[in-house]
Structures are given as structure tokens and as C-alpha cells.
Amino acid sequence: MLKSREKNIFKYIAVVGLLIFLHFIKILSPIEDAIINVFRPALSKIYTVGSELNISYSEQTNKKDLIKVIDELKKERNKLIAEKTKLEFVREENEKLRQYLKFFTTENYNYVLANVISQNVFIDAQKQNQYIIIDKGRKDGLADGLAVLDGQGVLVGKIAEVEENISKVFLVTNQDCKLAVLIQNQAAGQERTAGIAQGDLGLTVKLDFIPQTQKIEIGQLAVTSGLEEKIKRGLVIGKIVQVNSGSNEVWQTAVIEPLANLNELVIASVLLP
Amino acid sequence: MYSKIFLNLFFLIILFVLRLSFVPALPSWLSRLDLLIIALVFILTLVDFKTAFWWSLGAGFLLDIFSFLPFGFYLVSLFLALLAVNFLFNSFFTNRSLYSFLTLTFFYTLFYRILLSGAVYIWQFFGDREFFKIFILEFWRDLGASIASNLIAVFMLFYLFGFFSKKLKPVFLIKRK
Numbered sequence: 100m101l102k103s104r105e106k107n108i109f110k111y112i113a114v115v116g117l118l119i120f121l122h123f124i125k126i127l128s129p130i131e132d133a134i135i136n137v138f139r140p141a142l143s144k145i146y147t148v149g150s151e152l153n154i155s156y157s158e159q160t161n162k163k164d165l166i167k168v169i170d171e172l173k174k175e176r177n178k179l180i181a182e183k184t185k186l187e188f189v190r191e192e193n194e195k196l197r198q199y200l201k202f203f204t205t206e207n208y209n210y211v212l213a214n215v216i217s218q219n220v221f222i223d224a225q226k227q228n229q230y231i232i233i234d235k236g237r238k239d240g241l242a243d244g245l246a247v248l249d250g251q252g253v254l255v256g257k258i259a260e261v262e263e264n265i266s267k268v269f270l271v272t273n274q275d276c277k278l279a280v281l282i283q284n285q286a287a288g289q290e291r292t293a294g295i296a297q298g299d300l301g302l303t304v305k306l307d308f309i310p311q312t313q314k315i316e317i318g319q320l321a322v323t324s325g326l327e328e329k330i331k332r333g334l335v336i337g338k339i340v341q342v343n344s345g346s347n348e349v350w351q352t353a354v355i356e357p358l359a360n361l362n363e364l365v366i367a368s369v370l371l372p
Numbered sequence: 373m374y375s376k377i378f379l380n381l382f383f384l385i386i387l388f389v390l391r392l393s394f395v396p397a398l399p400s401w402l403s404r405l406d407l408l409i410i411a412l413v414f415i416l417t418l419v420d421f422k423t424a425f426w427w428s429l430g431a432g433f434l435l436d437i438f439s440f441l442p443f444g445f446y447l448v449s450l451f452l453a454l455l456a457v458n459f460l461f462n463s464f465f466t467n468r469s470l471y472s473f474l475t476l477t478f479f480y481t482l483f484y485r486i487l488l489s490g491a492v493y494i495w496q497f498f499g500d501r502e503f504f505k506i507f508i509l510e511f512w513r514d515l516g517a518s519i520a521s522n523l524i525a526v527f528m529l530f531y532l533f534g535f536f537s538k539k540l541k542p543v544f545l546i547k548r549k
Contacts, residue, residue, distance in 0.1 A: 111425050111451070112451075115429065118433060119444040119447065119448075122444070131437045135437060138389065141389055142389060142392060145393040145394045149393065149396070149398050150397040152397070152398060152399070153397055153399045216392070217393050218397065232438070260440045267440045
């Protein structure tokens, strides 16, 4: 009885081993590709359903804070209207200068639209390691390090790993996601503050090693600096919500809150170089 | 025979799709629910080890295709955890009571997550990234959430099965005078 049970277990182990072996000698590749291609549309649709449920749940739980949020948004809107008016003048001036210099417009990005098919599902998906999986891969021209944006053009993360038909995207809050950023604090009459931003606890983005001489303030925007080969300059990441500058410290640190709602992301665009 | 295979495959795919795309997008602790583990515990206890093995093979294979870890991590972890839980089922939790279901689900989730995390650690050990989640509080918090949500789901499913099926009804032997 015991011997037959042991024999059976060896049979099961052999089946598992054979399956792994067949994968590594690539015999299963066509089947695996076919499965991924068949599943992709269904996965993205089902992910959207789950995400919508999540959004409506969040809306229900957040209703209490809505009045406060509306007040804050009204103030912010008024500020933005004023800023927009100023920027309109700058844009017009910029356009004229570009015409004179015969520059190409830099806003014509090449991009690939992708559906999110899963998030944080695997073992390395604890909060510090937030990521999503999108339904586009190497076949669609994607590569490691490319920037991923949401519908409003805000940076949500960068591609960490690429397979033939799918890609893994580290969200900006992921501790493994490092980005070269600039703080838009030029108004203070100094050079823009540059640094490396890194995800922190899966919730925010942290900017370290800022010299004490640099003046940064809450509410200033953090954008990509363009120092990374595959990520263009000027993509908005978030705004500063906290500045830690102890008088005894050599460096100051800043906490950036991402502008994109990372939990509600269902469609993303990947910027091609 | 073929209809049984087809039916199993159909339910496996449904559960896999829900596990991969629907559940992670849900709010709060619901996103840590592991439908495949719950299904494997129910199949192991209500059907047989052989069917549970094919389910673990199919689920592991599908998870491995969509994961960015080396192929086989999910397959082997699900299979080894199934072997361990099968041993517990045959040796200690032989009845089909609610407590057996809850205990087996607890151990399946625990074994599976520790095996997988251990495998990932060994793999990452040769790389340069810090990855040993077992010593991180977040790992245990996440595992706790996963176990709790699985146990709650099994608790509800147990009574649901009991309502529709006779397999979970207790049998009493009455001694005649």
C-alpha cells in the first residue's frame, strides 16, 4: 500500500519535472504564446470590472471627506486658472520662437496603448513592490526602462521586464522604481533641483540627497529630468507634500505624492523613444 | 470521461482568470483571496488527490506563464504544498468538518507562500537584489491577510456546499438496543 503510494508520488513528480523540462527546451512555447494571446482580452476586461468595483467601493468610503476635498479643489482650480493664463502667454511666445528657429514640436510622442491585465498578484507583490502587468510586450516594440503614462499624461511607472506578449511595469511608488527627476522650483531664482526619486513603502515617492542650499516647497511639481536614456524630459510625476530639512542634516529630503491614481489604472500608454 | 476533463478545465480557467485579473483589483483584504488554493483544498477533500494534482499542475502552469519569475516556481510550490496538505488530510484531519477545511486551507496557504518565497529568495540570492521576504513584516502581514480571507471564504463555502451537497453531511451511527 505504502509502496504503491510512493510510486504514485514519483509519477506525479515526474510529470511536474517533464512539464518544466518541456518549457525550457521551448517545446511548449507555441502553446504558451497561444494561451497568453487567447487570455489577454478577457483578462483586461475582467481586470476593468474588478477595478470599477474597487473605485465604487473607494467612492463609498471616501464620501465623508468629499466636502473637504471639494473646498481644496476649488482653491486649487483658482490657482491653476491663474497659472494657466500665465502659461498661455508663455506658450504663445514659445510657439513664435519655435517658428523662428524652425524647431520640431516635441509633443509628438510615439506611444503604444496597453491594457492592464493584472496587478500585485505574485509573490513579490508586497506593498513596497507594487507593479502592474500590461498586455503589450517585446513584439509591440516595448523595452525595459520605457516610461508608462496614464490617460492624463502623468507618469505612473516604468517598464521593468518585458516578455514577448506582456510586460511588467514598476509603479512610481515601487521601491525598485528609480527616476531621474527635476523639481520645478525655478521661480525661487535658482537652478532647478535635480535628483533621483525612489518609491517609498508603496505609497509615495521619496527624493533624497537634496542640498540644503536648494529651496523646495510643498506643492511644487516633480517632473522627469530627461537624464534617463529612454524617458523624455518634463513628464509629470507628482507634487511635493512634505519637505524634511533638519538644520543639522547635510541633505534634505522631500516626499512626492504621485498625481496619477495608481489603483484606478486600467489603460496605460507606453512612450517609445 | 472527456466531459469531466472539459468541465474541470473550464472551471480551472474561470478560477485562474478571476485569480489573476479580478481578485487583485478588488478593494482591501478581498484582493488577497486565493481562489486557486481554496479550490484545491475542496477538490482534495471532496474528490481525490489525483484530481487535485491535475488542478495544481494546470494552475501552476498558467500562473508560471504569466509570471516574471523563472518557469516552474508556481508549479512546484503548489505541488509540494499539495503533497504536504494531502499528508495532513490523510493522517490528522480525516473528517470533512469545518475545522478540517479551515486547518487545511491555513496550512496550504502557509506552505505555498513560504515555499514560493523561499524559491524566490534562492533565485535572488545569486542576483544583487534584497528579496528575502520572510524576514520582512510586510510578508507576514500579507500572508495573514491572505490566510484570513481564504479562511473566511472557506467558512462560507463550507456551508454553501453543505446546503447543496450531501458530501459534507455528518453521518451518525445509531446503536440499536
